[in-house]
Amino acid sequence: MxxxxxxxxxxxxxxxxxxxxxxxxxxxxxxxxxxxTESSPAPVQRGQKLFGQACAFCHGADATGxxxxxxxxxxxxxxxxxxxxxxxxxxxxxxxxxxxxMPTTDDQVSDxxxxxxxxxxxxxxxxxxxxxxxxxxxxxxxxxxxxxxFEGAGxxxxxxxxxxxxxxxxxxxPPIELQAHMLYPxxxxxxxxxxxxxxxxxxxVVSHFDDFVVSIRISDKTGWxxxxxxxxxxxELKDPLAEHRELLHKLTSADMHNLxxxxxxxx
Amino acid sequence: MNSPFAxxxxxxxxxxxxxxGLCASHASAQGLDPAALLKPATDTWPxxxxxxSGRRFSTLDQINAGNVSLLSLAWVFRxxxxxxxxxxLEVNGILYFSSPDNVWAVDARYxxxxxHYHRASEGDHIGNRGLAMYEDSLFFTTPxxxxxxxxxxxxxxxxxxxxADDKLGYFATMAPLVVKDHVIAGVSGDVTDIPGFLVSIDPxxxxxxxxxxxxxxxxxxxxxxxxxxxxxxxxxxxxxxMTGTYDPELNLLYWGTGNPNPVLAGEGRxxxxxxxxxxxxxxxxxxxxxxxxxxSPHDVHDWDAVQTxxxxxxxxxxxxxxxxxxxxxxxxxxxxxxxxxEHLVTAAFIDQTWSSGxxxxxxxxxxxxxxxxPDGALVEPGSDGSTNWMAPSFDPQTNLFYVNAxxxxxxxxxxxxxxxxxWGGRDRNLWANxxxxxxxxxxxxxxxxxxxxxGESIAGILTTAGHLLFTADNSxxxxxxxxxxxxxxxxxxxxxxxxxxxxxxxxxxxxYLLMPVQDTLYAFALPxxxxxxxxxxx
Numbered sequence: 001m002x003x004x005x006x007x008x009x010x011x012x013x014x015x016x017x018x019x020x021x022x023x024x025x026x027x028x029x030x031x032x033x034x035x036x037t038e039s040s041p042a043p044v045q046r047g048q049k050l051f052g053q054a055c056a057f058c059h060g061a062d063a064t065g066x067x068x069x070x071x072x073x074x075x076x077x078x079x080x081x082x083x084x085x086x087x088x089x090x091x092x093x094x095x096x097x098x099x100x101x102m103p104t105t106d107d108q109v110s111d112x113x114x115x116x117x118x119x120x121x122x123x124x125x126x127x128x129x130x131x132x133x134x135x136x137x138x139x140x141x142x143x144x145x146x147x148x149x150f151e152g153a154g155x156x157x158x159x160x161x162x163x164x165x166x167x168x169x170x171x172x173x174p175p176i177e178l179q180a181h182m183l184y185p186x187x188x189x190x191x192x193x194x195x196x197x198x199x200x201x202x203x204x205v206v207s208h209f210d211d212f213v214v215s216i217r218i219s220d221k222t223g224w225x226x227x228x229x230x231x232x233x234x235x236e237l238k239d240p241l242a243e244h245r246e247l248l249h250k251l252t253s254a255d256m257h258n259l260x261x262x263x264x265x266x267x
Numbered sequence: 268m269n270s271p272f273a274x275x276x277x278x279x280x281x282x283x284x285x286x287x288g289l290c291a292s293h294a295s296a297q298g299l300d301p302a303a304l305l306k307p308a309t310d311t312w313p314x315x316x317x318x319x320s321g322r323r324f325s326t327l328d329q330i331n332a333g334n335v336s337l338l339s340l341a342w343v344f345r346x347x348x349x350x351x352x353x354x355x356l357e358v359n360g361i362l363y364f365s366s367p368d369n370v371w372a373v374d375a376r377y378x379x380x381x382x383h384y385h386r387a388s389e390g391d392h393i394g395n396r397g398l399a400m401y402e403d404s405l406f407f408t409t410p411x412x413x414x415x416x417x418x419x420x421x422x423x424x425x426x427x428x429x430x431a432d433d434k435l436g437y438f439a440t441m442a443p444l445v446v447k448d449h450v451i452a453g454v455s456g457d458v459t460d461i462p463g464f465l466v467s468i469d470p471x472x473x474x475x476x477x478x479x480x481x482x483x484x485x486x487x488x489x490x491x492x493x494x495x496x497x498x499x500x501x502x503x504x505x506x507x508x509m510t511g512t513y514d515p516e517l518n519l520l521y522w523g524t525g526n527p528n529p530v531l532a533g534e535g536r537x538x539x540x541x542x543x544x545x546x547x548x549x550x551x552x553x554x555x556x557x558x559x560x561x562x563s564p565h566d567v568h569d570w571d572a573v574q575t576x577x578x579x580x581x582x583x584x585x586x587x588x589x590x591x592x593x594x595x596x597x598x599x600x601x602x603x604x605x606x607x608x609e610h611l612v613t614a615a616f617i618d619q620t621w622s623s624g625x626x627x628x629x630x631x632x633x634x635x636x637x638x639x640x641p642d643g644a645l646v647e648p649g650s651d652g653s654t655n656w657m658a659p660s661f662d663p664q665t666n667l668f669y670v671n672a673x674x675x676x677x678x679x680x681x682x683x684x685x686x687x688x689x690w691g692g693r694d695r696n697l698w699a700n701x702x703x704x705x706x707x708x709x710x711x712x713x714x715x716x717x718x719x720x721x722g723e724s725i726a727g728i729l730t731t732a733g734h735l736l737f738t739a740d741n742s743x744x745x746x747x748x749x750x751x752x753x754x755x756x757x758x759x760x761x762x763x764x765x766x767x768x769x770x771x772x773x774x775x776x777x778x779y780l781l782m783p784v785q786d787t788l789y790a791f792a793l794p795x796x797x798x799x800x801x802x803x804x805x
Contacts, residue, residue, distance in 0.1 A: 064686035065498065072688050073460055073502055078434045124458050127530070127690035129680045140642040176695075179643055180678060184697035210720060210742035212758060245698060248645065248676045249618070253636040256645050 047115025050108055058099070063119045068099065072119045083113030135175035139261055141254065146262025149255055156259075159243065162266050170264045182263050183248065183256070188240045192216050195234040202226065206237065298403035298419060299358050301445055305515050312357040312772050314510075315397050315442035316658065321512040321575040323660040324730045325771045329778035329801045330793055331733030335747045335757040341779060341792040342378030346371065350766060351783035353397035353442065354658070354727070356405075357772045363400070363419070364783070367392040367410045367440075372422060376774055378790060382422035386415065390438040391457065396510065396656075397442035399450060401470040406450050408439030414452050414468060426473040430454055435461050442510045443468075446520060446551045449476060453507025453522070458689045460502035460528040463543075465511075467554060477554030481505030481524045481542050492539040492564075499536040504528030505543035509573040509656055513551065514589065517606060520551040521578065521591060525571035531639040531650075532567070532683045532691025539564040544572045546593060546601070548608060558608030562595040564630055567638055568621070568679065568694075569650035570597040577668065578605060579661045583709060592708055594659050594670035596652030597621075599631050600711035614711025616654075616704055617672040620647040639679035639692050649677025650694045651723055658727035658768035660736070665750045667705040667714055669728045669736060675699040699723045701741055705753060715753035727768020729780075737780065739765035745782055761789065 052061060058068035071077055080086045087109035093101035104112075150156040160166050173181055190206040192214060204216030207225065214235055215227035251259075299313055307318050309327050316323055330338060349366035355373075356363045361381060362373045368388055372381040390410030399406045404425060405417045411433040416425040430452055431437035436459030443452045449467040456463065467476040482503040483489035493500035506525035513520050527536060527543035542556070544563035549556055562572045577592045583602075591605035598619035602612035610629035615622075621637035637646045653672055660669045677694040701724035705714045719726075720741035729737045736750040743764060747757035767783040777798050780791040793801060 060686075062685050064688065070498060070686075070688075073498075075432070075435055078432075078436075123460075123688035126682065126688060127458050127693050129682055129693045129695065133680075133682070137641040138643065176680075180695050180697060183645065183678065184676070208742070210740060210744060211718075211755060212744065212760075241698075248647070248697065249620070251645060253644065257642055 043111045043114035044118045047111035047113070047118075050112050051115050054102060055112070063116060068097075071116055072123050074116075077116050077120055080113060080117075083109040086113045086116060129176055131174040131176060133174070133176040135264065138175050138179055138257075139264065141257030141259070141261040143258070143261040143265045145254075146258035146260065149259055150262055154247065154255065154259065155243065159240075166263070166266050169266050171267060175264065178264060179260050182260060183251075184244050185241065190240075191219075191238040193236040193238075194228055195236075196228075197232065209237075297359055299400045301401055301447055304445060309773050310357075311359070312355070312770050313400060314356070314444060315354055315399070316510065316512065316575065317354075317770060319446075319513040319515065320578040320661075322577055322579060322663075322730075323658050323728060323768065323770075324662050324732075326732045327771055327773050327778050328731060328733035329773065329776075329798055330731070330735065330771075330780060330791075331801065332735060332749060332756055334793060334797055334801055335733070335735055337793055337797045338747070338757055338759075338780070338791045339794055341790040343790070344371075344373050344378045344380070344788040346786050346788070349786050350394070351786065351788065352394035352440075352767050353783065354768050354770050355781060355783070355788070356398050356400055357770070358400055358419075360774055361419075362781075362788075363398050363405055364788070365395045365397055365407050365442075367395045369395075370398065370405065370407055370417060370422065372419070373788070375772065375779065378788075384417055384422040384424070386424075386427075388413070390433045391440075391455070393438075393455075394440050395442075396440055399443035399445045401445045401448075401450065404470055406443045406445070406452075406468075406470070408441055408443065408452055408454075410438050410440075412437040412439045412454055414439075414443065414450070414473070416470070416473060428468065428473045430466055431461075431464075435459060437461060441508055444510050444513065444520075445470065446513050449551055451511065451520065451551065453509070453511075455506045455508050455525075456504065456528075457506075458530075460504065460688060462501065462503055463505035463507050463525055465507050465522060465549070465554070467551070479549060479554040479556070481507065481545075483541065489541040492541040494535070494537055497535065502528060503536065503540060503543060504530070505540075505545075506571070507573070508571065509575065512576050512578050512591075514578055514605060517589070518551065519548045519557060519605065521576040521605065522547050522549065523571070523573040523576055523593065523595075525573055526563075526566045526569050529683075529687040529689055529691040530567075530569050531679060531693065532681050532687035533565055533638070534683075535687050537565070540566070544570065544597075546572060546576050546591070546603065546608075548605070560601065560603055560608050560610060561630060562593065562599060562601055563597045565633075566597075567633075568597070568646065568648075570595070570648075570652055572596065573656065574654060575659055576605075577659060577661050579663065579708070581663075581666060581708060583611060590708070592661065592668050594654050594668065594672070594706070596648075596654060597631060598648055598653035598672075600668070600670070600706055601629070602708065602711070612709070612711055614706075616670060616706055616711060616713065617702070618647055618674055619653065620645075637679075639681040639694070641681055643678040643680050645676065645678055646694075647677075648673065648675040649696050649699070650679070651675060651677075651696070651699075655723075655725060657725045658729070660728040660730045661708065662730040662736070662750050664732065664734065665705070665730075666708060667750065668708045669703060669705055669730065669750070671701065671719070671724050671726055671728060671738065672704050673699050673701045673723050675723065703728065703736075703738055703748070703753065705750070717748060717753040717755075724764075726765040729769040729771060731771060737769040737782070739782075739784075745784075763787075 060066040063071040204218040208215040370384040388411040412431040463481040511522035527540040545561040622631035676697045679694040681692040683691045701719040703717045722741040726739040736748040763785045
């Protein structure tokens with residue numbers, strides 16, 4: 001569908017009728033931006049209750065549709081600001097589609113609109129996994145098998161200890177973060193040994209590294225910065241995360257979830 | 268008969284013809300004849316990819332492997348605070364490039380601004396890839412999913428049409444493509460469950476010529492790849508994020524389509540979900556589908572197939588073929604016969620953990636355990652993909668296909684508890700590094716590999732007849748590599764990462780290399796003395 005800019009209001013009129021929108025070949029879709037600014041919880045809760053009583057039978061308890069259309073994806077909801085479009089439909093019904101008119105107060109319309117906008121916002125925010133993600137969902141593996149992997153095939157115990165660096169690790173991060181850190185921890189200093197043509201060796205922590213230049217913080221009392229042309233020196237790097245990268249390739253789904261169950265048990 | 272009105276009519280008609288004639292001659296002097304797009308001259312870069320093939324190979328060789336070490340700065344143009352993801356057009360000595368809401372016209376020889384157009388808009392400002400040109404009109408898309416036509420001479424607006432309703436989650440980032448008397452435009456979307464489409468617009472009036480949706484209508488061929496009796500097919504995504512390619516001999520338009528929606532939660536849309544994550548061939552005059560090939564059936568990882576479908580003519584199994592190659596976001600290289608879509612090759616171009624093999628149609632088979640799950644699925648690549656929108660290149664001198672690729676691990680979560688809407692989950696990146704790879708176009712086999720460092724590169728690639736490949740690493744270095752070996756021939760620490768694709772043109776006997784780096788456009792050239800005596804050593 002294409003319309004000239006000054007026809008936008010014309011479209012808005014059309015959008016009040018889903019039927020009209022469909023004749024234009026546009027499919028019903030959800031709200032790009034919640035038209036409401038932050039909905040306070042009270043109207044949303046009241047709206048949810050009202051929706052459950054009056055609308056859920058046809059539109060589904062969560063407004064994703066049943067006999068009637070999905071309202072989370074509704075263009076009309078996307079264009080509605082504060083219930084002015086939603087209210088019109090509720091009060092007039094859609095007799096052609098079997099939706100009865102329902103007498104409602106302004107406050108009730110406003111609450112139902114708040115609920116529908118909150119539902120659309122949830123869909124918009126579905127591309128995030130919150131830090132409050134429940135640990136129960138992640139705990140599908142066996143801690144016992146995870147422990148065996150940690151001590152055996154995984155090779156984890158070569159660098160880590162449940163009573164040493166990992167003591168109480170599950171209390172340090174929310175579960176979803178713990179899972180990510182278990183697989184790949186935050187970056188660690190990479191150690192470099194730079195051998196000069198003279199034979200002199202300089203050790204330090206890498207601060208820059210590319211094909212052409214390596215720069216380090218020298219591991220001595222001074223801690224001064226030095227940079228070298230890669231072509232002039234020999235370079236040896238020790239990256240403590242190299243084993244983690246190798247493990248990413250080897251881990252099966254079962255290994256990963258067993259290991260998480262074990263790491264999560266290290267309270 | 269010869270009434271005053273009739274005479275007036277004739278006079279007006281004559282005036283109109285004179286005016287039209289003036290317009291036409293003016294357009295050819297300063298603008299771009301669409302016929303010139305068929306074989307662009309080396310003093311122009313008239314489309315997003317430089318030509319219809321999407322090869323991003325320039326026949327210019329003044330800057331070459333023998334003198335690239337002398338490359339120096341010709342000029343710099345700054346657009347403070349605007350990240351440039353666009354590839355500039357260059358027509359008759361003028362560069363045209365964009366960022367979301369902005370277009371600049373800049374002197375291609377000296378780097379001075381000619382005009383700047385700004386139009387504030389709502390919508391997603393993730394990036395703008397550039398413009399298209401028809402005679403003396405420029406076209407670009409906006410964050411609120413409009414297509415704007417500007418007068419190339421002064422940047423004034425001629426018309427502004429909405430391609431889609433931004434309130435529903437549509438936006439636009441792509442550089443349109445002019446094919447004959449069509450401006451082909453696509454749309455973007457991300458989190459909302461809306462259908463993608465391509466639209467053809469009349470360059471003169473802004474009127475719609477045709478519209479092709481990336482999902483068939485219920486009942487049409489392809490609709491059997493969606494569940495019946497649900498609204499899934501009406502909300503299936505498939506955005507047309509990037510600029511396609513075109514074969515004038517076959518009169519076929521090639522386009523890659525985006526991932527299906529809901530993005531990571533596929534349980535409500537069982538089936539292949541055509542024509543999402545698909546390479547399609549359309550008739551540019553009618554918008555009718557001619558053939559298709561689907562790199563990622565039933566995608567649940569956000570691996571769109573919008574990467575440039577690169578066109579080249581080359582030998583395959585002893586016969587010259589019209590080929591189409593794509594290094595796709597799912598980590599696989601696909602080679603097709605572009606006359607009919609016949610599948611020829613599927614090969615992974617980088618490590619991946621999600622596929623267990625190739626099916627009879629040449630499509631990778633997904634492992635069940637790679638599906639996003641409530642407890643997390645560890646998968647390579649992550650949703651950002653083994654490659655992404657940055658330009659690949661095909662060099663007819665080396666017969667190699669170049670792609671900027673990534674190793675990228677991610678945990679994918681499906682967080683849906685009721686009906687999936689939007690993304691329905693997310694993946695969490697763990698680690699990434701990047702590499703430029705040269706592939707044998709016949710097999711997809713990696714011929715050479717040049718590491719770019721940790722992180723996800725989004726630097727595009729340009730190859731030239733000067734036996735050079737231009738790109739950038741993840742440490743702020745611009746690079747010129749030997750396209751035959753991947754060895755570095757030139758580098759410069761420019762201090763920021765290239766998030767666009769290089770381009771080149773020659774004016775007054777001097778070849779310019781343009782690198783848009785963040786908010787700054789850098790023009791490189793040989794010192795004038797070196798330029799005049801430049802010889803390609805090969």
